[in-house]
Amino acid sequence: MTENRIQLTHFLETAGKKHYFTKLEPDQAIDTSLTTRFKIDTYTELMLTITSLIRTSIAILRSEEYNSGNDAALLLEMAKNLLPDDEMELLDDLYSIL
Template sequence: MTKVNKFRKLKQENGTHNSFGVTLQVSGYTELNMMVSNLLKASIILLNEDARNLSSLTAVTDTNVVNLLEIALQLLPEEEMDLLDDLHKIHLKAL
């Protein structure tokens, strides 16, 4: 097993044994924003009672929604938001 390098998708995070990262390729912040928005919209739809009544897999649906929301949280570009706040303050001063 040590000679076989087939496990390439997960990248170990900071030398920890139980935390891994996955690279997600996007064309830019617009696509990233759309992905997060679509994950949130899908979660809203799945939490809608009418949609839930159409599914006999309520427990599975709950798990899926939690998973979608966790992914959306991880995709939000937090550090970049700080930069946008700073740029907005500069813009307001220039007015």
């Protein structure tokens, strides 16, 4: 039990030093910069959104009557930018402890 607490303490300290959970930020006052934001409430909803963008891109690319790879590329770029990279690193750290 003591070893588990030491590992958990180490994990929490490491997680606190890194910038995890950066894709979903609290809703703050809008400033004058030009940004696009998606209102997403949970990481499950985020993953469903990414999956939907990828599936739509695949359907566009497979369509013989629709010849615009630009739309598919734009959707795939959006999906790539939404991927929670930092959170995946956190899950790897957690998995190594468990």
